[in-house]
Amino acid sequence: MGRPAPTQKRVESMSNGPEVxxxxxxxxAIELFGDGGDTAIVGGGTILVPELRLxxxxxxxxxxxxxxxxxxxxxxxxxxxxxxxxxxxxLASLADPIAACVSHIADLEIRGQATLGGxxxxxxxxxxxGDLQGVLIALGASVRSVGxxxxxTEPTEEFLANRDDRLVLDVSFDLPSAGAYAYLxxxxxxxxTALAVSAVRTSDGTIRLGANGAxxxxxxxxxxxAAAANHAAAGAAALADVALFDDxxxxxxxxxxTLPVLVRRALDxxxxxx
Amino acid sequence: xxxxxxxxxxxxxxxAEPLTPLLHVLREELDVLSPKAGCQNGGxxxxxxxxxxxxxxxxxxxxxxxxxAEIRTVEGxxxxxxxxxxxxxxxxxxxxxxxxxxxxxxxxxxxYLENGGSDDHAEIATALGGHVCRxxxxxxxxxxxxxxxxxxxxxxxxxxxGLRTTIKGVDQ
Amino acid sequence: MKAxxxxxxRYDANEHVSAGTRYVDDVRIPGTLWAKALRSPHDHAEIxxxxxxxxxxxxxxxxxxTYKDVHKNIHGHIxxxxxPGDEPLLAETHVRYKGxxxxxxxxxxxxxxxxxxxxxxxxxxxxxxxxxxxKAFDGDAPQVHHWGxxxxxxxxxxxxxxxxxxxxxxxxxxxxxxxxGVYRPAAIEHIPMETQVCQVVPEAGGRFVVYSxxxxxxxxxxxxxxxxxxxxxxxxxxxxxxxxxxxxxxxTATETITTLLAIKSHRPVRWRWTRMEEFLCSxxxxxxxxxxxxxxxxxxxxxxxxxxxxxxxxxxxxxxxYGVTKHAFHHTGxxxxxxxxxxxxxxxxxxxxxxxxxxxxxTSVSFATETxxxxxxxxxxxxxxxxxxxxxxxxxxxxxxxxPYVDPSTVxxxxxxxxxxxxxxxxxxxxxxxxxxxxxxxxxxxxxxMGNPEDH
Numbered sequence: 001m002g003r004p005a006p007t008q009k010r011v012e013s014m015s016n017g018p019e020v021x022x023x024x025x026x027x028x029a030i031e032l033f034g035d036g037g038d039t040a041i042v043g044g045g046t047i048l049v050p051e052l053r054l055x056x057x058x059x060x061x062x063x064x065x066x067x068x069x070x071x072x073x074x075x076x077x078x079x080x081x082x083x084x085x086x087x088x089x090x091l092a093s094l095a096d097p098i099a100a101c102v103s104h105i106a107d108l109e110i111r112g113q114a115t116l117g118g119x120x121x122x123x124x125x126x127x128x129x130g131d132l133q134g135v136l137i138a139l140g141a142s143v144r145s146v147g148x149x150x151x152x153t154e155p156t157e158e159f160l161a162n163r164d165d166r167l168v169l170d171v172s173f174d175l176p177s178a179g180a181y182a183y184l185x186x187x188x189x190x191x192x193t194a195l196a197v198s199a200v201r202t203s204d205g206t207i208r209l210g211a212n213g214a215x216x217x218x219x220x221x222x223x224x225x226a227a228a229a230n231h232a233a234a235g236a237a238a239l240a241d242v243a244l245f246d247d248x249x250x251x252x253x254x255x256x257x258t259l260p261v262l263v264r265r266a267l268d269x270x271x272x273x274x
Numbered sequence: 275x276x277x278x279x280x281x282x283x284x285x286x287x288x289x290a291e292p293l294t295p296l297l298h299v300l301r302e303e304l305d306v307l308s309p310k311a312g313c314q315n316g317g318x319x320x321x322x323x324x325x326x327x328x329x330x331x332x333x334x335x336x337x338x339x340x341x342x343a344e345i346r347t348v349e350g351x352x353x354x355x356x357x358x359x360x361x362x363x364x365x366x367x368x369x370x371x372x373x374x375x376x377x378x379x380x381x382x383x384x385x386y387l388e389n390g391g392s393d394d395h396a397e398i399a400t401a402l403g404g405h406v407c408r409x410x411x412x413x414x415x416x417x418x419x420x421x422x423x424x425x426x427x428x429x430x431x432x433x434x435x436g437l438r439t440t441i442k443g444v445d446q
Numbered sequence: 447m448k449a450x451x452x453x454x455x456r457y458d459a460n461e462h463v464s465a466g467t468r469y470v471d472d473v474r475i476p477g478t479l480w481a482k483a484l485r486s487p488h489d490h491a492e493i494x495x496x497x498x499x500x501x502x503x504x505x506x507x508x509x510x511x512t513y514k515d516v517h518k519n520i521h522g523h524i525x526x527x528x529x530p531g532d533e534p535l536l537a538e539t540h541v542r543y544k545g546x547x548x549x550x551x552x553x554x555x556x557x558x559x560x561x562x563x564x565x566x567x568x569x570x571x572x573x574x575x576x577x578x579x580x581k582a583f584d585g586d587a588p589q590v591h592h593w594g595x596x597x598x599x600x601x602x603x604x605x606x607x608x609x610x611x612x613x614x615x616x617x618x619x620x621x622x623x624x625x626x627g628v629y630r631p632a633a634i635e636h637i638p639m640e641t642q643v644c645q646v647v648p649e650a651g652g653r654f655v656v657y658s659x660x661x662x663x664x665x666x667x668x669x670x671x672x673x674x675x676x677x678x679x680x681x682x683x684x685x686x687x688x689x690x691x692x693x694x695x696x697x698t699a700t701e702t703i704t705t706l707l708a709i710k711s712h713r714p715v716r717w718r719w720t721r722m723e724e725f726l727c728s729x730x731x732x733x734x735x736x737x738x739x740x741x742x743x744x745x746x747x748x749x750x751x752x753x754x755x756x757x758x759x760x761x762x763x764x765x766x767x768y769g770v771t772k773h774a775f776h777h778t779g780x781x782x783x784x785x786x787x788x789x790x791x792x793x794x795x796x797x798x799x800x801x802x803x804x805x806x807x808x809t810s811v812s813f814a815t816e817t818x819x820x821x822x823x824x825x826x827x828x829x830x831x832x833x834x835x836x837x838x839x840x841x842x843x844x845x846x847x848x849x850p851y852v853d854p855s856t857v858x859x860x861x862x863x864x865x866x867x868x869x870x871x872x873x874x875x876x877x878x879x880x881x882x883x884x885x886x887x888x889x890x891x892x893x894x895x896m897g898n899p900e901d902h
Contacts, residue, residue, distance in 0.1 A: 017557075020292045022338060042293070046334045050315045052293055054720065055560050062293060066339040107404030109329045109382065110316055189403040190317045307472045308465035310689070312639045313721035320639055348465040361463040365455070373462030374639040374689030380463065408637055408690050430455070 017052070018062040026169065029068040035148040036165030039063055043085055043118035046110055047129075063167070070117075070169060078203065081172040084117025091116065096273070097198040100181035101135045104196075107189040117168040120156075124216060126248035127192035133160060133218025135181070137210030138198035141173035160217040176200040180269035182262040184213075184250070194250035195258055197221070197238075199266035209234075209266065213250070214242035214259060224263050231267040235260030277341040281306060282350025292338035296330075297321045299337050300347065308348035308377040312406075319405030322378035323347050329385040348377045351384065357430075359422045360384060366428040369418035371409035379405050383419045393423035469689050470643045470659045471718055478645065479508055479552040481707050481717035482559035484566050485727060486541035486548055489575035489796040490588065493539055493568060498549060501565040506554040509711035510566070513538040516706065517675040523697065523764050525672075530599055532591065533762035533799065535673055535702055541570070542590060542761035543798050545727030552707040552715045575796035579735050579758040582793045590761060590794035597763050597792035600771075605791070607767075607774045609846050612785030612895060617750025620891070621741035625822045629738070629814035633758075634731040636803055640689020641719040642728055644700040646708040654708060655682045658701050661691040669698040670705055681705075693802035697729050697764065732766065732800035733758045734773075734810040738818050741785070746826060746833045749891055750785035753777055755811075759792045760799035766792045769807035775847050776808045779815030780856040781837040784895035786846055834860055835875040842882040842896050850897030854880050 018040065023029035033039065040059035042048050051057035071085040073094070082091070088111040091102045105111055105119070120136065120143070122129035136143075136156040143159040145152055145166040152159075156171070183196035195213035202208065207228040209221040224238035238259055244252040276289050281304060290299050297314070300306040300323070312320030314333040321332045324346035352358045360383055363369070370376040379402065386401045395416045407415060421428075461467040498510045513519045513536040522531030537548045549566050553559040574588035581587050582595040589595065598605045618624065645657040660666040663685045671678050688695060704717045719728065735756040741749040755773060759766035770790045777788050805812075823830035838856035845851065857880045864871050883892060 017291060017293065020338075022292065042336065044334075045336050045339065046316055046331075049293065049295055049334050049336055053295060053298075053314065054557065055564075064292065064336065064338060066336075106316070108401055109319070109322060109331055109404055110334070112328055113330055113334060305474060307468075310469070310640070311471065311718065312641075315721060317721070318639060348463075352464070357460075357464065364463045365459040368456065368459075370456070370459055370462035372639070372688060372690045373458065373467050374469065376462050377465060406637075406639065408639055408692065 018059045020062045020064060022064045022066075023068045026069045029063065029065060029070070029167065030146050030169075033063055033146065033167040036167065039165070041065065041117075041121070041167060043115035044087065044113040046106075046114045047118060047122060065117075071115075078175050079172055080175060081170050082116050083170045084115060084120075084168040086116045087112055088114050088116065088119065095175055096179035097135050097138060097181035097200065098132070098179070100179075101131050101183075101196065101198065104183060104186065104193055105131050116171065120159075120168060120171065121163060121166075124247070128194065128213035128247070129192060130217060131193055131196065131212055134196060134210035134212035134214075135198045135218075136171060136173070137218050137220045138179070138200040138208045139173040139176060139210075140200070140202065140208055141171045143171050144169045156218070157220050174203060177203050177205075178270055178273040180266045180273055182265035182269060184258060184262070192249060195255050195262060197259070197262040197266040199270040201270055207267075207270070209238070209263065211238070211242060211259070211262075214244060214255060216243065219243075221263065228267060231264045231271075232260075234267055235263040238263045275338065277338065279337075279340055279342070280344045282346055288337065290337050293336045295333050296323070296325075296335040296337055296340055296345070297332035300332060300345070306347055306349060310374055310377060312374065312378075317404075317406075318375070319378040319382065319402075320375050322381045322405070324381055324385055327385065327388065329382045346381070346384075348380055351380065358384070359425065359427075360387060360419070362428045362430055363418040363422040363426065365430055367414050367418040367421060369410060369414045375405060375407045379407070379415060383422070386419065387423055391419075391423055393420040395420060398423075467687060469640060469687055470645060470657045471640070471716070473645050473657045475645065475647050475714040478647075478714040478716050479554060479707070479711060480556040480559045481550055481552050481704055481715050482556070482563050483547040483703065483717075483723075484549040484551070484563040484568070485723075486537065486544055486546040486570075488541055488570055488572055489544050489577065490573040490590070491541050491570035492573060493537060493541065493548070494571055495567075495569045496549065497567040500567065501549075501551055501562040504553070504558070504562050504565060506558050507551055507562045508554075508713055509552040509707045509715075510549060510562070511551075511703065511706045511710060512536055512549045515710065516673055516702075518673050521669065521672045523669060524768060527768065528599075528601075529763060529767050533764065540573075543796050545723070545798060546761070547703065550703045550707060550717075552711045552713065577795055577797060579733070579756045579793045579795055582756070582795065588796070590796060595794050597759070597767055597794070600767065607770045607788075607790040609774055609777070609786050609788035611846060611848065612750070614750050614752065614785045614787040617741040617785035617891075618752075620743075621749055622744040623742045623825055624739055625742055625818070625825050626737075626739045627814070627818045627821050629734070629736045629810075629817060631734055631810050631813055633733040633797075633800065634803060635725055635728070636690070636692040636694030636731070637724070638688075638690030638692060638694060641721060641724045642695065642699045643716070643718040644704050645714065645716040646701070646704045647714040648708050648712060649682075653680055653682055654705055655684060656701050656705060658683055658685045659688050659691075659695055660685055660698065660701065661688060661693070661695040662698075665696070666698040666701050670702045673702045674705065674709075693731070693804055693806060694728060697799075697801050699728060727798065729760070729764070729799050729801035731803035732760070732769065732810075734814075736811065736814045738814060740783075740818065740822060742822055742826065744826065746822075746828050746836050747889060747891065748781065748783045748822070748837050750787075751778060751783045752787045753789070755788070755790035756793045757790065757807075758795055758797065758800065760795060760797040762794070762799045763792060764799050764801055765806070766800060769802070772807035773811050775845060777811050777815075778846055779812055779819075780839055780854075780859075781815070781819070781834070782839050782843040782892065782895070783837070783846075784892055788846065831860060831864060831869065832872065832875065835871070835878060836887075840883050840887070841880050842899050843892075844895050844897040848897070850899045850901055852899045856880075
């Protein structure tokens with residue numbers, strides 16, 4: 001099927017600001033994004049709008065996706081597909097660990113505007129961002145994206161390791177038979193979660209674990225998965241899978257002490273949920 | 275770009291760059307001054323307005339994303355000279371001190387009440403958890419929203435004139 | 447007493463809930479420019495050169511100001527109280543904290559003002575910085591100011607606020623136990639919901655109207671006039687509506703620079719700090735370092751206190767000497783300690799200058815004293831509330847600086863708290879009053895410190 005040419009290239013420019021592209025469909029968004037390159041992708045805008053306002057980010061182009069579709073949750077048998085522009089509030093009624101995680105991202109107002117794609121692509125600054133990364137890893141989600149070299153569909157952890165200049169279209173995963181989310185509680189709704197562990201039991205009984213706040217982006221915990229039969233041992237094993245760091249909200253030392261606890265709690269919860 | 279938004283029932287035409295935050299358009303272009311620029315990072319709630327009935331941080335929303343939307347602010351909560359039950363509750367329960375956070379709280383609480391929110395303090399705190407007030411310690415704010423949720427009625431006849439009378443009494 | 451306990455309406459409540467209150471940022475004057483500051487990126491550096499030409503040449507930029515534009519660049523906030531100025535309005539030879547303003551611009555809009563500050567070229571030579579107040583006295587410590595790392599101008603040009611009362615050596619000889627503690631409350635940002643903001647509007651007759659969020663109207667007006675060397679009648683201050691202050695809006699942080707920009711551009715100018723500036727560049731409550739050693743008897747009398755206070759003023763004095771003076775006068779908290787040796791230093795570091803915040807100078811020592819009382823009680827195995835009642839200030843007891851208390855409230859306050867908490871005080875303390883000490887409440891060591899409340 002041939003891809004229709006964009007009917008009209010909508011371009012606006014701010015005074016000294018980026019060239020603003022506002023596609024009216026997914027195909028137009030893909031076309032305009034092209035190979036990316038110095039292009040800010042504005043989903044909900046909760047991260048980018050303040051950065052663009054006074055110049056802490058000055059991309060050449062801004063691709064605004066609010067008219068491009070790409071939103072919505074669809075179910076095909078046991079498989080869910082979630083569009084990149086789906087607001088986080090729309091995920092609050094899905095299965096754990098995704099629902100549990102979403103309820104700990106910012107507050108209701110921000111969750112109404114922030115999107116799955118934006119969260120997946122958020123980068124750590126002085127705190128771990130992108131709470132859903134570890135969740136999607138645990139769910140075994142695959143990410144469909146476009147950019148240089150065309151469309152790719154790959155496991156979340158592979159996408160995260162190689163996500164420069166990619167436009168996310170959607171993520172999909174098989175509904176788990178059980179899920180759990182263990183986290184360090186936030187002092188405040190505006191705080192990021194310093195460390196969180198997601199646990200999933202897939203329909204074939206496999207246990208998958210993902211962590212957030214334990215590395216440069218969400219990470220899978222394969223050593224802990226291998227030891228999952230013994231929850232405490234899995235907690236200890238998880239330390240081999242992570243790259244802990246100091247940031248504004250927690251020290252590497254603190255994360256080292258709490259990661260095993262969270263792995264154990266997530267596995268305990270998973271057992272109770274099953 | 276030129277676009278239309280409806281602000282408190284009135285259609286307004288706006289000329290703004292598409293990434294301009296709604297807050298900036300409301301305050302600097304349309305002189306709708308109740309939403310405040312408290313942090314402009316989504317972190318405080320002083321700029322919260324209703325976008326098609328949903329509370330949103332106007333500092334985070336690009337104007338082009340709300341083209342055609344219905345925006346409500348404190349200016350539209352009640353006809354001139356009148357107050358909504360929530361506004362009356364705010365006065366009765368002393369929920370405003372410096373007042374800078376008040377507009378954002380009122381809009382978030384209005385949405386909470388219109389969506390059938392209860393008078394339960396924990397539920398209110400969950401719904402409004404992102405709003406920051408540095409004066410009250412929040413208790414009076416929770417009391418005010420609770421009272422409005424219950425539909426309490428308030429005797430606000432002790433107006434500023436009443437205050438002056440009382441203070442005069444103190445002086446004597 | 448018709449007001450206490452009565453339900454009084456707030457005079458401003460109606461306006462607050464109905465979008466009627468006009469804060470400084472809500473003032474609308476056509477043609478208003480936006481101001482931005484270029485701030486130091488270094489904790490400590492020498493300024494080699496400042497080149498504003500590129501910013502001045504930008505279209506839409508209407509004024510750029512540096513130290514050269516200020517008549518009196520160094521003016522102390524409390525010069526009137528004998529505290530000499532040490533802080534430049536705009537940095538000239540050195541920057542001494544990260545965020546210190548070096549230059550400011552006024553431009554057609556906020557984004558352009560940001561770009562104009564970026565176009566100003568400043569060459570710095572970085573210097574070692576002092577960030578830990580405990581290292582300020584080391585021989586090899588980085589020097590914050592050429593005269594040293596602590597404020598040298600207390601009365602009589604003393605380098606500290608000093609208190610000597612009674613016979614401290616005898617108190618420590620007579621003690622059964624010496625109880626020591628170190629207390630280090632951290633800096634706190636006030637975080638008013640309204641950031642620092644002002645608008646300045648030139649009037650045709652040459653007067654400038656300053657819309658200010660200050661907590662201290664006439665004080666701020668005096669500070670602006672002093673920097674400009676103007677009579678007060680060339681300024682009209684409009685204030686009184688402040689979106690939270692808590693002490694953080696007494697420093698005249700914006701008014702003078704904005705007025706300079708309005709003078710130079712002949713246009714109205716608004717300067718509203720970002721939340722980031724508020725966190726990183728606005729003054730905070732000071733961090734304090736307090737060391738206490740108390741001479742204590744087994745039965746719970748505090749005979750004497752030795753105390754060392756290092757007040758981390760940040761890079762400049764501002765109100766710190768005043769804060770440390772209050773701190774010194776309150777350094778026994780709500781209790782009577784007859785023999786004292788107190789040394790309090792205003793120490794400079796390459797941190798943000800500190801300022802007032804709710805009980806300026808006193809909250810720090812209250813925290814230290816109350817925590818120390820608990821420590822003494824634990825050491826003695828004594829009930830901490832009894833310990834407090836025993837040593838509570840009473841009528842005729844004297845403060846650290848020798849003032850007889852005329853209305854001490856420690857006793858009734860602790861009784862009220864005990865009642866509210868359901869804690870039953872021993873009979874002696876239940877019936878105790880604030881009346882002058884006598885009998886078992888007046889041991890020999892408290893006789894000499896007694897004063898006459900009539901002398902207050």
